[in-house]
Amino acid sequence: MADLKNLGGRLAAQFRGLNGRHPGQWPLIPRMLCGVGVLVATVGLGWFSYWDSQLGELNLGGQEEAKLKEAYKGKVQQAINLDGLRKQKAQVAEYVATLEKQLPSKAEMDALLSDINQAGLGRGLQFELFKPGQVVVKDYYAELPIEIKVTGSYHDVGAFTSDIANLPRIVTLNNMGLVTVKDGVLVLDAVAKTFRYLDKEEVSAQRKIAGNKKGDKK
DSSP, X not given: OHHHHHHHHHHHHHTTTOTXXXXXXXXXXXXXXXXXXXXXXXXXXXXXXXXXXXXXXXXXXXXXXXXXXXXXXXXXXXXXXXXXXXXHHHHHHHHHHHHHHTSOOGGGHHHHHHHXXXXXXXXXXXXXXXXXXXXXXXXXXXXXXXXXXXXXXHHHHHHHHHHHHTSSSOEEEEEEEEEEOGGGOEEEEEEEEEEEEOOHHHHHHXXXXXXXXXXXXX
């Protein structure tokens, strides 16, 4: 116990009379504690002034690296499936080309209207109404509705609708109404719709309209 008191007394003695003395002349223990304090203060100052921001940038860099790795994996997967994607693209292009062949151009519309009319006359039907309506322009095609009203026998009307479905160009019958009049004669009211593809000028105009709409939304 006496030894501990003596040790404590010697340690306390090293801290007496330090004021006014150069730190280099201090006893060993005060100098060591002062050095440790300076080291802690330096580390703390470096942490708040430099290392903290550096660690933040390091974390952001790590997140960016993870995103780039995911993007790289996606690109690698696409590269692996590139041949399959090219084949799918070619198949889609062929399918679109086939559909476009079934759509007449603006110059061919008159011939198609004549084909629809001849389909009815060829089945012995009487046209009471054959009225092309206003062309409706969509994004990539135009739609032409035609109001028709024909009279004839049940079999002739049925054959006419079949002939319309088998035309080389796309024609659909909509809003169909079938009424029986005297002697088994039927009256068919319908709206035949045919479609044509847009020429380059019309496509450009539609894209311009779509661009203007996007601009207005912004």
